[in-house]
Every structure is written in C-alpha cells, then in structure tokens.
Amino acid sequence: MSTAQRVLITSALPYINGVKHLGNLIGSQLPADVYGRFCRALGRDTLLICATDEHGTPAELAALEAGQSVEAYCTEWHGVQKDLCDRFGLSWDHFGRSSSRQNKELTQHFARVLWHNGHLEVRTTRQVYSGTDGRFLPDRYVIGTCPHCGYDRARGDQCENCTRVLDPTDLINPRSALSGAADIEIRDSAHLFLKQSAFAGRLREWIDSHKNEWPNLVTSIAYKWLDEGLQDRGITRDLSWGVPVPDDIADGKLKGKVFYVWFDAPIAYIAATKEWADANGKGEAWRSWWTEGKANDPLSVRYVEFMAKDNVPFHTVGFPCTLFGANETEQPAWKVVDHLKGFNWLTYYGGKFSTSQKRGVFMDTALELLPADYWRYYLLANAPESADSSFTWEHFAGTVNKDLADVLGNFVNRVTKFCAARFDGKVPDDGRYGDEEVKLASDLDVRVKQYTDYLEALEFRKAVAELRAIWVVGNEYLTRAAPWTELKTDRARAAASVRMGLNLVRLFGHLAWPIIPSSAVKILATVSETPAIVPWPHAKMGAFLSELIPGAPIQPADVLFAKIADEQIAEWQTRFGGTE
C-alpha cells in the first residue's frame, strides 16, 4: 500500500437530473467521503472532489419539461444536490459543475491536443432526426415495433421485451419517444471519433499492472471491453447543451456540435479542482494534484477514484485514452488513476431503485425520516462490494437498532451516566489500570490496526464490521469490570474502570468519525473534545486510553440513536412500496 502523503480522491459525478437515491449514494459519493475523512484524520494532504454531471440529452429534456432553460435547470438542481451532500456530511473540498467555464476550457484543450496528436478523426454517421421535435434523437428515444417479437414499445437500442439489441432502423413504425411524431428520418451527421482501438495494448498493460490491487469487478469489466475488441468512440453529439467543439478542430466541420457527456465528465474532475483553486485563491496549485510525479517525489499524489460499475468502462477505457493520448505531448504528464474502487448495485428488495416508478429511498426523503448517520452506517455496513446488496426496511431497522442504538449508543450512555451519578461527572482520579486494562489495550491494538488496514484497503463492509467489534469489546470490558459492583467494596477499582470506560468512549468517537461524523462529534462532546477534524489514534492503545485528564468534566449524552419502532417500519414499507 502506498505511503503517499498527498491523496486526490474523486467520486463519480452524480447526474444533474433530480435527487439521487441511496444506491447512487453508496455507489460512489459516500465511500469517497469516508476515505477522504480517513485520510484527513491520518494527517495526509487530502483533496476530495466531486461535481454534478450536467450535459447530455436527459438534462435538455428535463429542462424542457420543467419549462426552464437548461442553464437555469442545472443551476437549480446543482444547488439541490449540493445541499443534500452537505446534509449527508459529504465533505467535498469542492463540489463543482461539469458546465463550468473551467471545464469548457479544459475539455476543449484536451480535444485540441488529441486532434493535434492524431487521435481524433471525423466520420460521418447516420443519426435519427425528428422533424416535429426539431432535434436529433439518441437511439433509445426512438420507439417502434420490434421486428423480432412484435412488442410495440421497443426502444431503438434494445427491445425491453425480448432483450435483443436493435438499431433504430430495425423498428417497424418508428416514432419519437418525446412527441410520438412519426416524421423521423435518417440524416448524415459528421462527428469526431476518439481512436481508442490504437490504445488497446497500452490499456491492457496498464490494467494488468493493477489487476492484483483493484476489485475483480473493475478489472473484469475492463478486460471484457478489451477482449471484445476496443472500438473507436464518437465523442461529439448533435445537441445544443454541452461544451462546443472549437472551430479550429477539423476546419470547423463540426460547428454547432458539442462534446459527448462522457468525454467532458471525467475531465470535469480536473476542472472542478481548478474551480476549487480559483475559488480559494490557490492559483496554479490545482496542477500539482494532476501532475504525474517522479518516483519517490515527496509531493507525488496518489489518485483514488470511486464509482459504481456502470461507470467503470468510461474510467478504465475512455478517460485513460484521453490522458494517454494527451500525454504524448503534454508536459508534465497528466495524472492517471492509481486505485479504482468500483461498486455493484444496491437494490431495493432485490429490484431496481427507480426514479420514474418512485421505487426506493431517495436522499431527500431519507433525511426527512432519520439523520444522515443512520443511513451512512447502514449503507457502509452493507456496501455492495462483492455483489449487489439488497436494502430492506427490516434489515435497515435491525442494523440501526442493534449496532448504533444498542451496542454503541447505549455504551456511551451507560458509561457517561454512571460517571455523572457516582463520580460527580468528572473523569475519576482514583485507582490504577491493572491486568484487565493491559489485556484490553493489547486486544484493541490488534483490532484498531485491522480496522485501519480495512479502511486503507477500501474494504468498507469489513471495516464497519471491525468497528462494531471494537464497540463490543468495550461492552465486554465493562461487564467484566462491573464498576457498579466494585463500587460497593473497592471504590478505587471502580474509578479506574470508569476512567477506562470514558477513554473508550473517546476512542470510539475518534474511530467512528469517518463513518458517522456528526454522531462522532456528539460522542466526543461528552468527554469535552471538539475538534473540526478528528485525528486518527496513532498511539498504542495503552497510551491513548490514558489520555483523558482526571477531573475533566463529562457531559452525559442524550439518546444518541433513537430506535426505529416496528410501526415506523410498517409505515415506511407502505409508503415506499415495492416490497412485494
């Protein structure tokens, strides 16, 4: 594992079109935040970047439907998404926009470099044009009767009924999915293609070099694309909303066209870093985050990307091709990802989360029901890492009630309240740690290291399971030490174990901060700590668990995590539906 002290982290960009659901959240943004917080806690120079992905057909159509300009629509929804990020504790250094001036400039820059380096070429393609709608239509926005099975609402890219792959020209009685109009025609249209096929060998070597560290999910998707034979890819579209193709490319033959959203979206990682620098008076500092460092350079950056599996091809094929092609002439070279963490899907009772069918739980409604940390904990404890994972209300409530309320919340409560009742609400001074405490500390040394290693390895499920096991160790200790019994015969002994209990509360706050930040802050407030960034416990546990100063005030917490009642589960099942 790298020891780089500078870490650049990006989350896949959420699409601008509406509120994201819990599956989107656990698929990239939440794990990126956890790793970012973990790196900051360790004292690493960390930059955590996300943005909204604003270009493409769906944004244009959603704006049309909302009766807004695309710009206004995107500005509004960027605001909504940013607010939801804040309320979920997603601690971006910058949450940018792919429609920013910076991204326009950088996208055009990359296109020019690729053009000059001979990696782009103009090809004429046949596109569906709808007269009534006055626009070109992507294949899936053309519907008609499937020539294979007769299904009358087959899409131009695939028939949902018989699952066969189609071309829009295969459809019988084709019509626009937008207006239903039948006046559609095929028009020739010139587009830029990125000659990806030339990079196949280079990409395979690059994937090979990472296959032992990246998730199997990621490398198997990448190999699948390479094995099937990499095709050149169109990187422009006949849309009005997007980054315009500059006139100096292809002698202006592509005037009025824009870049494909998947060409400019990854570049927006870099552009959002520039937005961050511009907004914070950092000047050219953004470049150092995106520069490939020399070996052993202390300023070298480790770059980690988070995304769900649908994004993997664009990050293992498309974006690397852009960077490889540009790096033939760009000095210093652009940074290519070091570690790529991919996720499977979170399902809702085994089925798809669906915006259109209102199936599942979305970020805004989730926060109306319960605080962010409940969701953060559940999602990370059940992150879809090795396979798709299923959200159910019963499982969610069971996890929250047992782990957060009973194991963690009750521990903090029992220790701090006992201290308040029997030790005057101050860290007890009497007594000394004995064999029991030495054994506890050595047990925790092993577990804290394991937890740290899991976070470093981006194994979120295992990390959370280990964190929970650490909380259980606290409860086990308290049961063995039984200060409520010792108090009757040996007050000093009871005092030492309460002091240890309070130090454990503090430890739990430090360790839990990347996962459940606002709860961790509340926990630390009980022992009068209020750091903005909660530092990782570097010390051996024997020392760390002696750091609370005797006599320091203790403020017992209110109920940290309220339990979810059976009636609430029943109500939410009914309200959110789709459980059959």
Next chain:
RNA sequence: GGCAGCGUAGCUCAGUGGUAGAGCAGGGGAAUCAUAAUCCCUUGGUCGGGGGUUCAAAUCCCUCCGCUGCUACCA
C-alpha cells in the same frame, strides 16, 4: 443471442485446495450501570443441481438451472 457478476444457516454476508464461519433472528443463563440496552452459552447448512480432477473441493474443470447487469448514441 453474446458476455460479466452472483447463488454458502431463517435473513444479510465472509470464506479460492486441508475438520463449514460472522452478525442478526431463534433457545437457555448471568448481570442490574444503561435507550428492556449489555455479557456468556447455544440450536441451525448434503456451500443452486449433476458430473469430473485430486489423498483432499464451497474453492479447480465441464454441464444444467436461477437471479442481476452490460451489450459501445441513457448516463
């Protein structure tokens, strides 16, 4: 159709050649500081079916079944 991932205890999942595991749920007990919270013990599985390789298979190979996704102009 092709390809990929997955299929292990009632539930959610670990486990990639060496005596089947965890958490939850279920059962029994202890304790009474605490949100009736905790702690200890415990029931429970022909590892999707079949075939093969091996001294030894959840693990490797073949085949079948099931679920999910992708299939390059949705993002």
